[in-house]
Amino acid sequence: MKLRFYILLVFICTFSFSVFAFVGLDNTHEILTYDTYEIFVDKKEPLRVHVSAEVRIKGDTLYMNPNCPNYDYPEGWTSFVKDLTITTLKGKPVSYEYVSKSKWVIEPNREEVLKLDYEVDLSFTKIRWDVGNEQAGFTDGKSVYTVSKALFIYSNMDSASMVSFNLPSQWNLAVPWNLMKDRNEYTFYVANRETLLENSLVYGDFHLEKIQHGAFQFTLALLGDARKDSELFNSILSKITRAYLKIFDKTPTSNYLVTMFYAALNDGESFNTSLTFTLKDPINEHNKIIWANQMAHELFHYWNSDLIIAENRTDRQWFSEGTAEYYANMTLIREGIIPESIFQNKVEKVLGLYQNYRGWREGKTSLLEAGKNKGVHRFLVYNGGWAVAMALDIEIIENSKGQKNLDDFMRSMFDKFSTTPYTYQDLVETASIVAGTDLTDFFAKYVEGTELLPLNEYLGKLGYTMLDIIYEAEMYLVKKSDDQLGLHDTWLRKKP
Numbered sequence: 001m002k003l004r005f006y007i008l009l010v011f012i013c014t015f016s017f018s019v020f021a022f023v024g025l026d027n028t029h030e031i032l033t034y035d036t037y038e039i040f041v042d043k044k045e046p047l048r049v050h051v052s053a054e055v056r057i058k059g060d061t062l063y064m065n066p067n068c069p070n071y072d073y074p075e076g077w078t079s080f081v082k083d084l085t086i087t088t089l090k091g092k093p094v095s096y097e098y099v100s101k102s103k104w105v106i107e108p109n110r111e112e113v114l115k116l117d118y119e120v121d122l123s124f125t126k127i128r129w130d131v132g133n134e135q136a137g138f139t140d141g142k143s144v145y146t147v148s149k150a151l152f153i154y155s156n157m158d159s160a161s162m163v164s165f166n167l168p169s170q171w172n173l174a175v176p177w178n179l180m181k182d183r184n185e186y187t188f189y190v191a192n193r194e195t196l197l198e199n200s201l202v203y204g205d206f207h208l209e210k211i212q213h214g215a216f217q218f219t220l221a222l223l224g225d226a227r228k229d230s231e232l233f234n235s236i237l238s239k240i241t242r243a244y245l246k247i248f249d250k251t252p253t254s255n256y257l258v259t260m261f262y263a264a265l266n267d268g269e270s271f272n273t274s275l276t277f278t279l280k281d282p283i284n285e286h287n288k289i290i291w292a293n294q295m296a297h298e299l300f301h302y303w304n305s306d307l308i309i310a311e312n313r314t315d316r317q318w319f320s321e322g323t324a325e326y327y328a329n330m331t332l333i334r335e336g337i338i339p340e341s342i343f344q345n346k347v348e349k350v351l352g353l354y355q356n357y358r359g360w361r362e363g364k365t366s367l368l369e370a371g372k373n374k375g376v377h378r379f380l381v382y383n384g385g386w387a388v389a390m391a392l393d394i395e396i397i398e399n400s401k402g403q404k405n406l407d408d409f410m411r412s413m414f415d416k417f418s419t420t421p422y423t424y425q426d427l428v429e430t431a432s433i434v435a436g437t438d439l440t441d442f443f444a445k446y447v448e449g450t451e452l453l454p455l456n457e458y459l460g461k462l463g464y465t466m467l468d469i470i471y472e473a474e475m476y477l478v479k480k481s482d483d484q485l486g487l488h489d490t491w492l493r494k495k496p
Contacts, residue, residue, distance in 0.1 A: 034160035034189075037152060041203060043168040046144055047122040049151065054089070056113050057106075057155040062086075065149035065197045066102040069131040076102050077150045084118040084153075091115075104153075120151055132267035134259075134276040140224035143172075143204030145259055145276070149197040161190040167203055174202040174221040176257035176273040198272040202259055209234060213241050215253040223261035229283050233260065236288065239335045240296045244327075247407045248303050248414050256302060258295075268294050270301035288332070289342050296328035308413050311421035317371030318447065319427065322385015323410070325350070326393075329386075334493050344477055351455055352468065352475030354383035359452040360471050367447045368424065387453050388446055394458050394487060395442065396435045402490050409434045463488035 040050040055062070068076035078101065086094040086104075088111050096106040106114070125137035125144055137146040165173055165186040176199050177188035190196045207222040207230050218241065222230050237258065245251055257274035268277030275298040283291045304323050310316035329350070333343040357379035367384050370377035393406035412430050413422065422430075432439045445451040456466045463485030464477040479485075489496075 034162055035154070036162045036164075038164050038166065039151065040166045041168070041171075043171075046204060047125065047139065049120045049122060051116070051118055051120060051151060051153075053116040053153065054113055055116060055153070055155050056157050056159060057111070059156055060106050060108060062096070062104040062106065062114075062116075062153050062155055064102040064153050067149065069135045070129055074101070078102050080121045080124060080150060081153070082119040082121055084116065087115045087117075089113055089115055116153055118153065122146055122150070124150075128264060132265055132269065132278060133261075133263050134267055134269045134278050138223065138261055138263070138278075140206075140261065143202060143206035143223050145200065145202045145221070145223060145261065147271075148199040148201055152196055154193060154196075158193045160192060161196050163188050163190055163196070165203070171204055172202075172206055172208040172221075174206075174208055174219045174257055174259070176200070176219070176255055176271075178255050195272050200257060200259060200271055200274045200276050202257075211238060211241075213238070213245055214251075216241065216245055216251055216256065217254065218256040218258055221257065221259040223259070225262050225282070226260050226279075232283060232285070236292045236337060237295060237299075239337060240292070240299060240331055243331045243335055244300065244303060247410055248307070249411070250415065251303070251307070254302075258299070260295075266290060266294060268298040270298045270305065272306055273302070275299060275301070289338050289346065292332055292337055293328045293346075296331050297324045300324040300327045303414060304410070307418050308410075309417055309419070309421040311423050314371040315368055315424045317374050317381050318367040318385040318388065320385075321374070321382045322387075323389050325382055326386045326389035326406075327410075330492075340492075344479075348475045348477055350383050350386050351459075352473045353379045354387045355452065355455060355468065355470055355475065356473035358384060358450070363450055366450050387455065391442075391446070391453055391458050392431060392435075392439075393491065394461055395437075395439065396431075397487055397490055398461070399435045399437045402487075404434055404436075405490075405493075461486045462491050 035056055036054045038052040040052070042048065064076065064078050064081065066076045073079040078098070084104070086096055086106060088094060094106055094109060094111070094114060096104045099105050122137060122144060125139040125146060129136045135147065137144070137150065139145070162180060163177065164184070167173060167186065173186060175188055177190050177195070179185070180187045180189045202221040202223065207220070207227040209220040209230065211218055211220060211234065220230070220234060220237070222233065226233070255273065259274070259276040261278060262280065262282070263278035264280060266279055268275065277294055277298055279291050281287060301320065301324050305320045310320070329343065329346050332338045333340060362377065362380065365377055365380060367380055367388065370380035370384070374381040389406060392409065396409060397405050409431055412434055413427070416422070416430065417426065428440060428443045446453050459466045459477065463480045465480060467476040467478065468474060
């Protein structure tokens, strides 16, 4: 015991850890370097959550995530926090004042850890959100889905957290975090603040399933009427996941949460290690172009937005959204999830809208600039990004004589920028290296600049004749004869 204490003392002195949290476990106190949150849910009031936290702090301010996507709540997520009390670990009250949206200023103190107790009213999960309930919360009366940012108050220290749940017996819980070893089944380690706040979770009575693909594990949560569609949903999700893992073969061990429920709109939201989407119609074999494509798009963001790190969020919007939609469409056809006729219809729509917007309606905004307001310039960010991804795929296939394609570019981006953020110039240089030719001029014209891609030229190389009326946003593709298909089969990754 003395030796253990001596080693611990030397360790602390050597590395100068300045702040620790003390958590009571089995009548002992363990020195921890993370915040702790205990979440209590009563079966009688499932929408009233009690949170007990021990938060390390420097300074005099506590925060809540300010990004609440509803103008009806000007104070953001703090609108739902009730009965907040703050004390020292010894129980001494600490006074505070709520000063502005998502901020509390506490009295000056020398404490390094504060204890917080508060309630969160999740009744907002019962109302329809204009932006989509996947961005806030949802309840079917038996289970509750919420974004995690609605639950946690934090300090200015970006630290790891331990999150534990106290739930009624026989309830399910789905979170995108890793179980802590030697703890109970509802205690999780969260690496940093972003992973804590930019995620989602589900508790209650819902369909819960865990699926493992190599190092990638995803938890599937289906709420309400979506429960009965788990077999079809899971089979398509597994196909898409395996296809992405072939591209990103160095994907780290991951615990990813996928949540789906039926709502008024087809919509989706990708978080840090989770995604949630809503569908207005029950899924079946005939409408996979809608729901499977939506799922594939949001899932791809795990790699091209979360694991491939951009230095500038605005600059990467065309790349993030464009490649996500491109790979969603291409994966559905390459994996045999949709027939080629449906896929061709999708391509006609995507490129017809891009051509209309770029070539007829908006000639002054580049794809880079469009990311500043992607709601207004959706057809540049999404459809234009898709068109650039297609053109890059063709450029790489052509210049490498079929030895490489856009998958190699995405894999290279992942290998180089999963720890170091990339700049726009990094993206240009990586594409040039993979293609084996300088693509600076390509990017200068079609991404930095405002030129319309020569779609007829690129589609001709893929074995299509393009018929179009640009001001009507109409486009029709006619497939050429078998001896004129060019790069078509290589593009679709068909095996010879």
